[in-house]
Amino acid sequence: MIxxxxxFNTTHENLHLYEMENDEVPGQITICIEGTxxxxxxxxxxxxxxxxxxxxxxxxxxxxxxxxxxxxSSTAVGAIIRLIILSKEKNINLSFINVNxxxxxxxxxLGLAHYVQIDDNPDNKKFPMVIQCPGCHKKVKVKK
Numbered sequence: 277m278i279x280x281x282x283x284f285n286t287t288h289e290n291l292h293l294y295e296m297e298n299d300e301v302p303g304q305i306t307i308c309i310e311g312t313x314x315x316x317x318x319x320x321x322x323x324x325x326x327x328x329x330x331x332x333x334x335x336x337x338x339x340x341x342x343x344x345x346x347x348x349s350s351t352a353v354g355a356i357i358r359l360i361i362l363s364k365e366k367n368i369n370l371s372f373i374n375v376n377x378x379x380x381x382x383x384x385x386l387g388l389a390h391y392v393q394i395d396d397n398p399d400n401k402k403f404p405m406v407i408q409c410p411g412c413h414k415k416v417k418v419k420k
Contacts, residue, residue, distance in 0.1 A: 284324045291317045293324065296341070303336035306373075310344040313352035322355035326362060335368055339395075343374035353386060360391045371395055 281293045291311040305328075313321055329335060348356075363370045371393035375383070383389050 280324060280327060284320065288317050288320060290314070291321065293321075301337070303334050304339065305335065305337070306339040306341055308341040308344070312347040312349075313345065313355070314347065314349045315351040318349065318352040318355040321352070322358055325359050329359075329362055329366055329368060335366075337369045337371070338363065340370070340372045341374050342372055342376070342379060345376070345379065348379050348382060353382065353388075356388065360388065364391070369393070 278295060281295060285292045288311075291309070291313060294308040294310070296306040296308055307325075325338070329338075360370060362368075370391075372383070373395045375394055380394060383392070383394065
């Protein structure tokens with residue numbers, strides 16, 4: 277998965293994806309998104325996550341951490357809807373954490389909150405957790 281995100285990150289200046297894998301929860305991946313999901317990068321974003329889903333049979337939960345996302349375009353919403361459809365077909369739970377109020381209102385207005393979970397309190401994660409450093413790719417144990 278690291279190579280998949282590295283390829284994406286090298287071709288998209290305003291949007292980056294990083295994996296935070298929690299070894300304590302098999303089949304779950306957290307994807308930290310940084311930047312803006314806009315018209316020109318939303319198809320590549322969608323295709324990257326579709327590749328991740330199709331190439332990982334053990335995957336049962338994807339958490340998108342939107343802490344560093346400032347904007348999502350209407351085209352990006354379409355990409356998220358496609359991911360919701362595929363995740364339902366594959367029996368994968370999609371959720372969002374650290375969603376700012378502007379993006380949360382878009383998700384709610386469009387009715388997407390019925391299909392994905394928005395966690396308003398992501399601090400209730402189990403610690404210690406093991407994450408992968410986006411810079412050096414080493415696994416690091418994080419204490420609360």
